[in-house]
Amino acid sequence: MLVVVIAGCEIGFWVVLAAGLLARYPLRMRRTGAALLLGVPLVDLVLLAATVIDLRSGATAGFPHGLAAAYLGYSVAFGHSMVRWADERFAHRFAGGPPPRRKPPHGWARTRYEWVEFGKAALATAIGCALLLAMIALVGDPDRTAALTGWTARLGLVLAVWSLWPITHTLWPSKPKEPEARGRPAQRARPR
Incomplete structure (x- = not known):
């Protein structure tokens, strides 16, 4: 059931976001659009409440509970x-x-961009792990929360893999592509 709530919250995030932006721009209802956009984080609160209610009702924590913590962490950090x-x-x-702004294509600007994104991923991991630890403490039964401990390792692995992008761009910053020669290259004369 919790997986359905997670999927619903993901869909809800995009629906509320789209409604806010539609009201704000094409319909020119600035206040309504702003109110809807402020409602985007409420979708996360619905998921948090559903997770807590499920655990408080005696459910054994499993994959969906860990996924909910990870989703909430990434939603808060990247939302x-x-x-x-x-x-x-x-x-x-x-x-x-x-x-719209695009990510920098190369050089140190791209390296900075990758480190900022990594910082968001680190924040998401920290939030997700804090939620996992809070769930473990809330339940207070190691037998019912064993699955959540494994999620901290999963989140750490995701962060370790994510770190490869900024490290790679730091060690080998990309360079701008060489502009192509205008026209066709001069052909060499063939010996006769």
């Missing part, structure tokens, strides 16, 4: 940037706003 990403695109499309 604001996802809303900003969507807002920039809607503003450009429907309100004549500037073109």
Whole structure:
């Protein structure tokens, strides 16, 4: 049942976000759009409440509970940037706003970008692990929460793999591509 709630919250996140942006730009209802966008984090609270209620009712913590903690961590850490990403695109499309920002293609700007994204992933991992530990403490029964301990290792593994991108860009920063020669290259004269 909790997996259905997680899926519903993911769908709800995008539905509330889209409704807020539609109200804000095409319908030009700024206050309604802002109120809907402020409601996006409420979707996370629904998932948190469902998880706590499930555990308090005597359920044995399993894969869905760990997934809920991971989802909440990533939603909190990346939610604001996802809303900003969507807002920039809607503003450009429907309100004549500037073109959306893109991630830097190369150089130290790209390296900084990758480290910032890694920082968000580290925050997501910290939040997810804190929620897992809170669930373990809430239940207070190691037999019922054994599955949650494994989730801390999963989140740590995801973070370790994620760290490869900023490390790679730090050690070998990408360079701009060479501009192609204009026109066709000069052909060599063949010996006769």
